[in-house]
Amino acid sequence: MSSDLVRLVVEHTRRVPLPEGAGGTGAVAARQLDAVLLTAGFKLSGELMRRLSGLSQGAVLDLAQGVLPVVRELAGDHVRHNVYFRDFPRNVPGTLEFWAGLLAQALVDGRPGAVLSDGVLDLLTLPGYGRYQHSYEQMLDAHEELIEGAGDRVTVLHAGGTVEDEAHALYLALAASTTPLGEDAADALAELAAHFAGGPHPVDVPVRENLAVINHVRVHGGLEPRVDTVTDVLRLACALSGGDVTLLAPTRFLPLRRPFRRALLAALDGVVAASPAKLGDVGAYRERWKRLGERLHPHEYPRYPHAAQVFEVARGERDAPSFAGRLERRMAGRDVVGAAGLLAAAPGLLFRSLDRLLRDALTTAERDAVLDAAERAAGRVSGRVLLSVREHAANRAAATRTRVFANRLGYGKVLPDTRRRLPYAVLDRLAALLDAEIAGRLPAPGHLLLDPAVLDVALPLTGKGTPGGLGVLPRGSLTPVDGALLRFFIYWRENEHTTDFDLSALMLDRTYRNPAWLSYTNLRSVAGRHSGDITAAPQGASEFIELNLAQVTHRFVIPQVNVFSGEGFEEVAESFFGFMLREAEQQGRPFEPRTVRLKSDLRGAGRVALPLAFVHDGADGGWRAKWMHLHLRGVRFNAVENNMATTSDLVRSVMEREYLTVRYLAGLMAAESTTVWDGGPPPAHPVTFIGLERPDGLAAGSRVVTPENLRDLIPE
Known part of the structure; x- marks a missing residue:
């Protein structure tokens, strides 16, 4: 059984591939595996326990060697977490x-x-x-054992098929995703695609970056790439040079083998021959096309004359007006109706331009013409774009006059909203149009079984900027925080240069003002303690902050990770953030994997990370976490005191923005019946279950949607 494939399957599906072979008596080994898993907050499902018990003891032990490292890393338990103050959270000095x-x-x-x-x-x-004054073992000796708590996390692992079947199913699911993948999932897709180069490959690949990964495999296997735009070919060329298929970062094109050059030029030739208007897309990446032309030598291949035209456009020797250019000419002439008619040939762009068209429409007749064009084109627009525009329309009606921008790298910025307001009647008509189109694309769920904890989870309209890990949810998601003590943590291990990461907690009142904080400059407050500053991490280092939530008087708590000096999040060997919840009587070490609710990789080009925020819902309410996944560029020697204003603005914008959630989509589903799951045994018949974690004992034939495959809810 391939350990790499087992790792990918367990990490991305929470399913355990099972080996084929003769039966045996593996019950004892299975119980031992279950006991060890529990120390990290995982356990075997009933079905998985039964199936492992029917295998040989050796097979179970071999399987355990592949599974245990994966789950420990998911929870952040694969490293040693020491603290500067040995007794933390006790005896932390002022x-x-x-x-x-x-x-x-x-x-x-x-x-x-x-x-x-x-x-x-x-x-x-x-x-x-800034350096540990005691060993890891000495720190352990200073702490009592963790007392088991009813609220400790238990993540259930479920039984899968063979490793080949499970890995191939994961490959097809990732490749067919209707939304862009996060970095971890994209890396998994590339690894799986290489393994399944012989296919079968998915029939439809909606996301162009995923298509580039698959085309890379196809070309290496001597097959023709599947492309229908010139940009598809450019992405493939980047993949063949080991570059960035998202086209966010420039690629240094390498010398390409002759078969690869022929494949790229043939693909270009076919695209342009079928639709010469697609030459208009070349201008968006003109310089990259020039550099690619130096590697492809199109003049050596006269049988591909249409491909040569691409490079003529890039060099300015051939005119090819872009679609965007034609649109701008219409808008410059205030021909809103003509612009909407032009965009009918590009329905996705039409919907992404609706706000601008409706703002520039001066009369009711013009606005009606724009919405009429949208109604005619809606059936040809991707589900992801429809949902994005629906979320946009909901926020256009809000009173908030700021806009939050987050690019694919996670950089966050808040700007005043200076756009002219749209009439409520226009927004209502647009919302009704979108609701009807989205509802018509959702599959009939039959009996819908809903976990109430998932209803306020935001729909993953993109995976960009969302890191991998345990319990990670899309930006804007809200989940309850149940526990007396909130402890968040970071871990980092430097690569080549001395590196100092700093964990801080910024606290704000309901007006997003009156800040207080815990950091290395303020180790102790009424509500919490900081574990102490570590300034170098050649062997890895951790920092913690613990808060007694009952004593927090502010409404918002914002964990913040600052790169004070040295390597950034993308440069260190490893770094992650997380939080734990426990009761006061539980004691335990500073890090206890059973109490970890979230472990999120720290990635991004910024020097300040804002993974999430905690918000108190009022005198009678509890605390909830709202996911942010944002970065600030930061400066040298970042500290929480220096970026309070920017952080406050970002938090406010995310808190006040309305995100489309599972609740919205579930409300549009034409279910035969809907049951809110109370945590008990599920129905004996097949259901569509949507929740934070798959229940044990679902009937065969049930469809299951959890955070690991939440993207499956997004219609095509």
């Missing part, structure tokens, strides 16, 4: 007391630390600061 003690000891030892050019003592250079 900040001034801590610095005074370090300084006094330094003076006694005759090593006072570095003095800066202006005569100020650099406290960070004091001996003993």
Whole structure:
């Protein structure tokens, strides 16, 4: 059984592939595996336990060797988490007391630390600061065992088929995704595509970046790529050079083998011969086409004359007006109706341009003409675009006059909303149009079984900017936080250069003002404690913050990870963020995998990460987490005190934005009956289950949607 394929299946489906072979008596080994899994917050489903018990003991032990490392890494339990203050969260000194003690000891030892050019003592250079003062084992000795709690996380692993069947099903599901994949899923698709180069491949691949990955496999296997735009060919060329198929980052094109050059030129020739108007797309990536032409040598292949035209356009030797250019000419002439008619040939672009068209329409007749064009084109627009426009329309009607932008790298920015308001009647008609079209595309779910905890999870309209991990949900998702103590953590391990990450907690009132914080500059408050600052991580380092939620007087708590110095999130060997929930009497180590609710990889080009925020719902309400997945560019020596205003603006924009959720989509489904799942045994007949985790004992033939495949809810 391939360990790499097992890893991918368990990580992305929470299913365990089972080996084929003769039966045996593996019950004891299966129970042992279950017991070890529980220490990391996982367990075997009833069916998986039964099937493992029917295997040989050796087969179960072999399987355990592949599964245990995966689940431990999912929970962040594959590394050692030490703390600067050994007794954390007990006996954390006040900040001034801590610095005074370090300084006094330094003076006694005759090593006072570095003095800066202006005569100020650099406290960070004091001996003993920023490095662990005890071993991991000594830290463990200072803590009682974790007392088992009823609220501890238990993630159930379910039985799968053979590793080949499970891996191939995962490959097809990822390739056929109707939304762009996150980085982890995209990497998994590339790995699986290489394994299943011989096919079968999915019939339809809606996302162009996924198509580039599959075309890369096809070309290496001597097959023709499947393309219908010139940009599809450019993405494939990037893949063949090991570059970025999203086209966000430039690719350095490598010398290509002659068969690959022929394949790319033949593909280009076919696209342009079938539709010369597609030459208009070349201008968007003109410089990249020029560089690619230097590698393809199109003049050596006179049998592909239409491909040569692509490079003539790139060099400015042939005119090919782009669709966007023709649209701009119409809009410059204030011909809104003509622009809508032009966009009828590009229905996706029409829907993405609706707000602009409706803003520029000066009369009711013009607005009606635009909406009429949208109604005629709606059936040819992807479900993802329809849902995106529906979410946009809901927020256009809101009173908030700011806009939050988050690009594919996760950079967040808030700007004033200066757009002219749209009439409510227009927004209502647009919403009704979209609701009807989306509802018509949703499959009949039969008996719909809904986990109430999933209703406020945002629909994954894109995976971009959403990191991999455990319990990670799309931006805008809301989930309850049940526990007395909230403890969040970071771990990082530097690659080549000394690197200092800092974990902070910014707290804001209901007006997003009156800040308070916990960080290395403020180690202790009424509500919580910081575990102490670590300034280098050659072997890995962790920092923690614990808050007693009953003592938090602010409405918002925003964890923040700052790159103070050294390598960024994309450069370190490893880094992740997470949070745990536990009751006061549970004791335990600073890190206990059973209490981890979220573990999220820290990735992105920014120097400040804002994974999520916690919000208190009022005097009678509890706490909830709202996922943000945003980054700030940051500066050198980032600290929570220096970016409060920007963080506050971002948090406010995400909190006040209306996101389309599972609740919205479930309300459009034509279910025969709907049951809200109470956590008990599921019905004996097949259902469509939508929830945070698959229940044990679902009837055969049931359709299951959990966060791992939430993208399957997005209609084509």
